[in-house]
Each structure stands twice: as C-alpha cells, then as structure tokens.
Amino acid sequence: MIAIADSGSTKTLWLLSDGKGQEYSFKTIGFNPYFVTKEEVEHCISEAFPPKVNAKEITDVYFYGSGCSNCDNFAHLQEALSTFFSKACVNIYSDMLGTARALLKHEKGVAAILGTGSNSCFYDGTEITKCPVSLGYILGDEGSGATIGKTFIKRYLEGRFDAELTKQIFDETGETVSTVLKSVYKGEHPNRYLANFTKIISKHIEHPQMQELMRQSFRDFFGNYLLIYPDYLKYRIGFCGSIAYYFSGILVEELEKLGYSRDNVFIINEVTTELLKYHLG
Numbered sequence: 649m650i651a652i653a654d655s656g657s658t659k660t661l662w663l664l665s666d667g668k669g670q671e672y673s674f675k676t677i678g679f680n681p682y683f684v685t686k687e688e689v690e691h692c693i694s695e696a697f698p699p700k701v702n703a704k705e706i707t708d709v710y711f712y713g714s715g716c717s718n719c720d721n722f723a724h725l726q727e728a729l730s731t732f733f734s735k736a737c738v739n740i741y742s743d744m745l746g747t748a749r750a751l752l753k754h755e756k757g758v759a760a761i762l763g764t765g766s767n768s769c770f771y772d773g774t775e776i777t778k779c780p781v782s783l784g785y786i787l788g789d790e791g792s793g794a795t796i797g798k799t800f801i802k803r804y805l806e807g808r809f810d811a812e813l814t815k816q817i818f819d820e821t822g823e824t825v826s827t828v829l830k831s832v833y834k835g836e837h838p839n840r841y842l843a844n845f846t847k848i849i850s851k852h853i854e855h856p857q858m859q860e861l862m863r864q865s866f867r868d869f870f871g872n873y874l875l876i877y878p879d880y881l882k883y884r885i886g887f888c889g890s891i892a893y894y895f896s897g898i899l900v901e902e903l904e905k906l907g908y909s910r911d912n913v914f915i916i917n918e919v920t921t922e923l924l925k926y927h928l929g
Contacts, residue, residue: 710739747759791873
C-alpha cells in the first residue's frame with residue numbers, strides 16, 4: 649500500500665491505496681516544515697490515521713509539501729514520517745512538483761498553485777525547468793489566500809471599504825485593530841488566519857470592491873508567476889488550490905484578457921487523486 653500526501657500551509661490531504669481499488673483518505677494540519685515541529689507531525693498523523701490500516705503496511709510514502717523545495721529544511725519532517733511509517737520508503741518533494749505531476753502528468757506546460765500560498769513552474773513533462781523564487785506571504789505569494797487576506801484586512805482596518813460593507817464585515821467577523829494585530833503578530837499561524845478572510849470575500853464577491861480586490865490579486869500573480877515564462881500562451885496552464893477553485897470564474901476571465909482560451913485552462917481543487925494516477929502509472 650502506498651501513501652500520497654498533498655500538504656499546504658493550512659492542511660494536508662492524505663490518500664492511501666493498495667493499487668487495486670481499496671483506498672482510505674484522511675486529513676491533518678499543513679506540515680510546512682517552516683511552521684511545524686517533528687512532534688506536531690507525529691502527533692497529528694497518529695490522531696488522524698485510519699484505524700483500519702496498519703501503518704507498517706505502507707511501503708512507499710510520496711509527500712508533496714509547501715516549504716519542501718529545500719532538502720536542508722525538512723530533515724525533521726523526514727524523520728517524523730520515517731518514524732511513523734517505519735517500513736516505508738519516504739519520498740519528500742516540493743508541492744510545486746506535485747502540482748505539475750498532478751495537473752500535467754507527462755505534458756509540457758505551466759502549473760500553478762493558488763491556495764493559502766502561491767507559486768508556479770514551467771514543467772517539461774518530466775522535471776521542473778523554471779520556477780520563481782518563493783518568498784512566502786510576507787515578501788511574496790501574490791494571489792495566495794494569505795496575501796489576499798492581508799490586503800483585505802488592511803483595507804478593512806484602514807476604512808477603505810464603503811460604510812455598508814465595512815459594517816457587514818464587522819458584524820460577521822468582529823475583527824478590530826487589536827484583534828487583528830494580536831492574531832497576526834502573536835498568533836501561531838498568521839498565514840492561515842489571514843487566508844481565512846477569503847471566505848468573507850467569497851460571501852460578498854458581487855460587491856465591486858471585492859471584485860476589484862480579487863481581479864487585482866490575480867493580475868499581481870500573473871505578473872510575478874506567469875508572464876515570466878517565454879511564449880507562455882503556447883502551453884496549457886493548470887491551477888490547483890482553493891483560491892483558484894472557488895474564484896475560478898474571475899481567474900479564467902482575467903486569463904482570457906491575457907489571451908488564453910478557456911479550453912487551455914484547467915483547474916482542480918485537490919491533487920491527491922491525480923497524483924495517485926501518476927504514481928500507479
């Protein structure tokens with residue numbers, strides 16, 4: 649039996665399969681090695697792992713995660729997974745490679761992540777050949793849930809939304825300057841906290857100020873993560889992640905303004921099923 653994991657900063661989706669139709673799925677918190685400890689990883693997997701499955705039955709683990717592009721960074725994650733899956737060969741890859749394999753399989757093109765974090769790559773059908781430097785939500789991650797949430801809450805606190813919308817946001821969130829500053833600067837996972845505000849944006853997406861915020865966020869993403877590839881319009885482009893999925897209408901409209909055809913754009917929310925297809929051949 650093999651284990652596939654797709655780990656973002658917010659959550660990790662797991663899929664276990666024997667390759668013959670028996671499958672189990674479960675969810676844990678995101679295991680970005682920048683934000684979690686070895687002990688947290690071991691505890692979370694132990695709590696969520698399906699009781700019907702013996703972890704020693706897992707022969708191979710394919711873990712794709714945010715923050716895993718630098719092998720020097722995830723030694724504690726490797727150790728935690730190897731401890732829990734004691735009989736398995738543990739393979740850790742970047743979430744970007746997982747996205748490319750899930751979206752494009754063996755086809756050349758551009759693969760992009762728009763979830764709590766964001767990034768993109770050019771994939772030649774086998775390997776990633778070009779990828780922007782990932783700077784995280786403080787210095788980069790344009791188009792991501794965390795960065796969109798940061799823009800949203802900043803505009804809200806600065807009083808830049810109209811009065812009716814501002815009141816609705818307050819009634820729904822209760823957020824004030826003090827609560828936001830405490831959560832951002834003293835909270836454990838400020839990126840997840842900020843990304844959660846995209847639910848409020850989605851609820852009010854017909855409001856012109858929410859429309860403008862999302863459209864500009866996607867244009868910012870294009871400028872940093874798409875227009876950098878020569879002849880980008882020649883290739884298919886695929887997206888995964890909650891932001892791409894739940895705001896797909898706006899995303900596709902903005903891509904069309906760049907010259908993309910809808911037929912050349914595809915979007916999925918989760919990649920584990922597609923990664924299972926990739927690894928089972």
